[in-house]
């Protein structure tokens with residue numbers, strides 16, 4: 001294939017949605033280029049399999065970041081999906097939209113059409129929600145959202161009651177009208193299998209005659225002629241090919257891939273491009289800037305009552321869990337380990353929920369990180385509690401590190417760079433400790449394994465945070481949406497400032513990271529972006 005109306009680069013969470021929506025018009029030819037291969041793998045489709053895909057270089061870009069001063073000079077490991085479905089094929093499936101005020105913030109940053117009332121229809125249209133249809137939830141949309149509250153581990157109830165004891169409300173739906181408080185996460189599965197956008201959107205329509213899905217096809221650069229994007233140069237195997245775009249090139253390569261491709265196409269900070277011998281097509285200083293991410297730490301507790309460790313560690317438990325899954329697709333193998341959590345205010349001054357919590361009735365203190373296997377938890381009963389700031393204000397950046405388009409970019413997360421983020425880290429560690437010291441959770445805890453009782457002062461706990469906190473895998477904003485080309489990359493129609501026929505539609509356009517997990521808002525951005533393209537905006 002050497003020509004299409006729309007050439008979409010990246011078949012991840014957003015790309016699968018955009019390709020599906022644009023090819024609904026049978027008169028439009030759509031080509032989807034994906035660097036990775038098919039997602040037909042048991043470890044991708046089995047919800048708990050994401051522990052296996054975490055370090056699998058066949059389907060994972062496996063980026064390493066540069067060091068962050070705020071983490072005492074530590075670097076981070078950033079998995080990203082390199083497969084149909086993208087990071088949505090290797091993620092933990094937690095379905096959180098973010099709060100209405102997140103999108104009001106987007107609008108207030110100069111992006112008309114992105115306030116809550118504008119984006120809600122696109123969230124709803126994407127959903128086939130167990131709690132829908134309702135005024136906030138859709139039914140019959142492509143992506144299933146499962147309410148797992150009936151099947152979570154019994155310890156989750158204790159966690160909710162403990163929150164209540166501390167004065168936090170219990171919410172029955174983080175995405176409902178009252179999403180604040182402690183609650184059970186909904187997840188993207190259908191019938192016990194992962195419901196990535198590859199499964200939910202792309203697979204059902206893959207045979208459309210006007211849709212070409214080119215896997216193992218890595219974009220090298222966007223072709224730009226007279227200020228207009230006219231195609232994409234890509235490598236399939238060892239062969240370099242070109243595909244022309246009659247109408248538009250749409251980058252959906254994610255928060256790392258999209259700015260990386262733009263820079264290799266000559267669109268980026270002129271000085272950086274020249275340093276690597278890339279001819280400057282457009283000096284666009286914001287490409288790769290404004291990077292945001294959620295940063296979390298986990299506390300581990302040994303318990304006197306059984307946890308999921310008691311189910312998943314012994315061989316007999318694994319067999320039982322597998323049989324249960326084989327029988328009716330239920331049980332722990334059908335879920336994420338992040339079963340419960342919360343969105344809460346960490347202090348009296350917080351005007352909105354500013355901390356996200358995770359409660360996982362399972363622990364991995366003994367398994368080395370690089371061998372992280374969700375089916376190999378600790379051999380004793382334990383659970384873990386984690387938190388991250390909802391809306392960190394630190395911003396990092398990424399940039400090409402070489403003239404070779406196949407070399408990874410240099411990623412500078414710049415975690416914990418602002419006083420705001422340090423203050424919220426202090427609030428968060430205080431909160432984790434008070435949760436663990438409050439009944440009915442406290443009465444079943446026999447020992448805090450990590451960080452351990454030796455650390456008591458808030459300064460010591462902050463040091464521990466700097467020493468152990470890590471990514472929650474939500475990088476965003478590297479092709480930020482905004483009105484000013486000096487500080488943003490795309491306008492509110494997701495068109496790249498200064499280049500005709502070129503859009504970015506993925507998590508890289510978020511003006512700010514949303515308060516919760518990034519996948520559901522990426523699906524919303526993709527639905528809304530595809531509608532803009534179809535409307536000719």
Ligand SMILES: Cc1cc2nc3c(=O)[nH]c(=O)nc-3n(C[C@H](O)[C@H](O)[C@H](O)COP(=O)(O)OP(=O)(O)OC[C@H]3O[C@@H](n4cnc5c(N)ncnc54)[C@H](O)[C@@H]3O)c2cc1C
Nearest residue numbers: 010012013014035086087092093094219254257507517519
């Ligand atoms: C381990 C992990 C756990 C997570 N857990 C959750 C969770 O529980 N809940 C949640 O909401 N979010 C979670 N996330 C985040 C969420 O999955 C992402 O925010 C979301 O998938 C981003 O979508 P995207 O379309 O922007 O990028 P991606 O889904 O990453 O898609 C980008 C696609 O572009 C392709 N690509 C990149 N470069 C090129 C190129 N040059 N040529 C061709 N193709 C290219 C990639 O291979 C990939 O398929 C998690 C992420 C990870 C990695």
